[in-house]
Amino acid sequence: MAGTGDGSSDVQWCFSQVKGAIDDEVAEADVISTVEFNHSGELLATGDKGGRVVIFQQEPESKNQPQCRGEYNVYSTFQSHEPEFDYLKSLEIEEKINKIRWLPQKNAAQFLLSTNDKTIKLWKISERDKRPEGYNLKEEDGRYRDFNTVTTLRVPVFMPMDLMVEASPRRVFANAHTYHINSISVNSDCETYLSADDLRINLWNLEINDRSFNIVDIKPANMEELTEVITAAEFHPNQCNTFVYSSSKGTIRLCDMRAAALCDQHTKLFEEPEDPNNRSFFSEIISSISDVKFSHSGRYMMTRDYLSVKVWDLNMETRPVETYQVHDYLRSKLCSLYENDCIFDKFECCWNGNDSVVMTGSYNNFFRMFDRGYRQDVTLEASRENSKPRSVLKPRKVSTGGKRKKDEISVDCLDFNKKILHTAWHPLDNIIAVATTNNLYIFQEKLN
Amino acid sequence: MSGDNEETQTTEETTMDDKETQDKVISPEKAEEAKLKAKYPNIGNKPGGSDLLRKRLTKGQKYFDSGDYNMAKAKIKNKQLPTAAPEKTEITGDHIPTPQDLPQRKPSLVASKLAG
Numbered sequence: 348m349a350g351t352g353d354g355s356s357d358v359q360w361c362f363s364q365v366k367g368a369i370d371d372e373v374a375e376a377d378v379i380s381t382v383e384f385n386h387s388g389e390l391l392a393t394g395d396k397g398g399r400v401v402i403f404q405q406e407p408e409s410k411n412q413p414q415c416r417g418e419y420n421v422y423s424t425f426q427s428h429e430p431e432f433d434y435l436k437s438l439e440i441e442e443k444i445n446k447i448r449w450l451p452q453k454n455a456a457q458f459l460l461s462t463n464d465k466t467i468k469l470w471k472i473s474e475r476d477k478r479p480e481g482y483n484l485k486e487e488d489g490r491y492r493d494f495n496t497v498t499t500l501r502v503p504v505f506m507p508m509d510l511m512v513e514a515s516p517r518r519v520f521a522n523a524h525t526y527h528i529n530s531i532s533v534n535s536d537c538e539t540y541l542s543a544d545d546l547r548i549n550l551w552n553l554e555i556n557d558r559s560f561n562i563v564d565i566k567p568a569n570m571e572e573l574t575e576v577i578t579a580a581e582f583h584p585n586q587c588n589t590f591v592y593s594s595s596k597g598t599i600r601l602c603d604m605r606a607a608a609l610c611d612q613h614t615k616l617f618e619e620p621e622d623p624n625n626r627s628f629f630s631e632i633i634s635s636i637s638d639v640k641f642s643h644s645g646r647y648m649m650t651r652d653y654l655s656v657k658v659w660d661l662n663m664e665t666r667p668v669e670t671y672q673v674h675d676y677l678r679s680k681l682c683s684l685y686e687n688d689c690i691f692d693k694f695e696c697c698w699n700g701n702d703s704v705v706m707t708g709s710y711n712n713f714f715r716m717f718d719r720g721y722r723q724d725v726t727l728e729a730s731r732e733n734s735k736p737r738s739v740l741k742p743r744k745v746s747t748g749g750k751r752k753k754d755e756i757s758v759d760c761l762d763f764n765k766k767i768l769h770t771a772w773h774p775l776d777n778i779i780a781v782a783t784t785n786n787l788y789i790f791q792e793k794l795n
Numbered sequence: 796m797s798g799d800n801e802e803t804q805t806t807e808e809t810t811m812d813d814k815e816t817q818d819k820v821i822s823p824e825k826a827e828e829a830k831l832k833a834k835y836p837n838i839g840n841k842p843g844g845s846d847l848l849r850k851r852l853t854k855g856q857k858y859f860d861s862g863d864y865n866m867a868k869a870k871i872k873n874k875q876l877p878t879a880a881p882e883k884t885e886i887t888g889d890h891i892p893t894p895q896d897l898p899q900r901k902p903s904l905v906a907s908k909l910a911g
Contacts, residue, residue: 377909379909393909421909421910437856439856527854546852570849573852628831678822679826679827680827681823681824682828682830686834785908
């Protein structure tokens, strides 16, 4: 059980696996754009810029190695989206998978939603491990038999075959977004889901793909008056009528669908007051929220802006209850980060299974974990150098002052091209998936 | 993780240093802003500040004008245009990207390397 009494001080993280190519030359298509565990943690899905989805499945724990949780191996891979060109609008539509969200499992098959900038697709992933044999009118290879040669009748039976995993698109939800989709979120009612673009949020029924309800529209009548855009949205984990959306101005709005059909009027507005003395050109840019995630309990939500992670109590709108600095040393680098566009990087964040620890990525392939209870944090690195099986990850440190201790890395030596934007935490165990540009690292808690 | 407490303290010390010297030295953020304004004096002068937002909304926009495209095609057919020295002035119709100039967006036929 994740986090039972153990804070960061007790948990040691070990390298488990790394997926992807080792070459330094990264093809555009191989850039990982989303990572998501399913509800049981048995499956781990990744999406990339090339529009492909790869799903890994955890091997059952072997009796020989009870110390190790199962490894993740490829289960299924398919092309989810393809590049398109909208000739009417002169718009190039990237095939990059922006988000993957799993549906809770209801039968033998698995379902997930994957989306690019414009189109959401529902994929069914099913297993086939039997095939019918012993037809009367067909040979085993499919050729029809001359029925004059049929002298007896037999009943075809299902015989076991090598496992085949098939992915098929069951629904395509298209043409509902003028702007670029940044989020999808499945409702706890398992019947509906929302999709959010820069200015609008739509509500869909999973069964119906030719109709969508618009529930939030922040497009101003005059586009010159545009001041903020929607950056992320998510349904509450338990209350099917509640969802939140974050903005580029650092605010989060909570909406209740029972209040009105169009939720332009928020029920709650979460905003931390800003110190006007500290305002600079960069203030608004770095306050833009790149990700919002409810805690599993539904009591809290977490937001990620450029430099920090904030935990909000849904009962208190005035300020977050916790603020964690991810890489505050970047404050003195904002000028160059603006020039190289890194200031616009969208980092995601995630909770562990029991909401005691939060995690997010940084630069130089570093990622950070903050233990809420023990008030401790750690910086770890995803790199091939630390990839011996079950080797324990050593905490990393960035030196900010003049004196750099041994093993510390100075801010000026950080590689801003090595960014960890996407991380995921297994819903039940201490297993994490961390995506570097084109590699997927899986780390597990050291068990002994 | 013995290093954790040290790290927290370092961050706190840095913040406290900033607060202490704030009267004398401007915050690192403001110093960075000054640097940016020195390099790009006109930045942020436009009202609304929505340039960034509009740039975000129009991501992926490629412009194609069939009239310009056909005129450019006709010009090239008639004569070889002398490759002039790169000039700052652009002539509309000669420089607007045509469908051939757009990078070919073919779907990935190769399987993901994560599955390798």
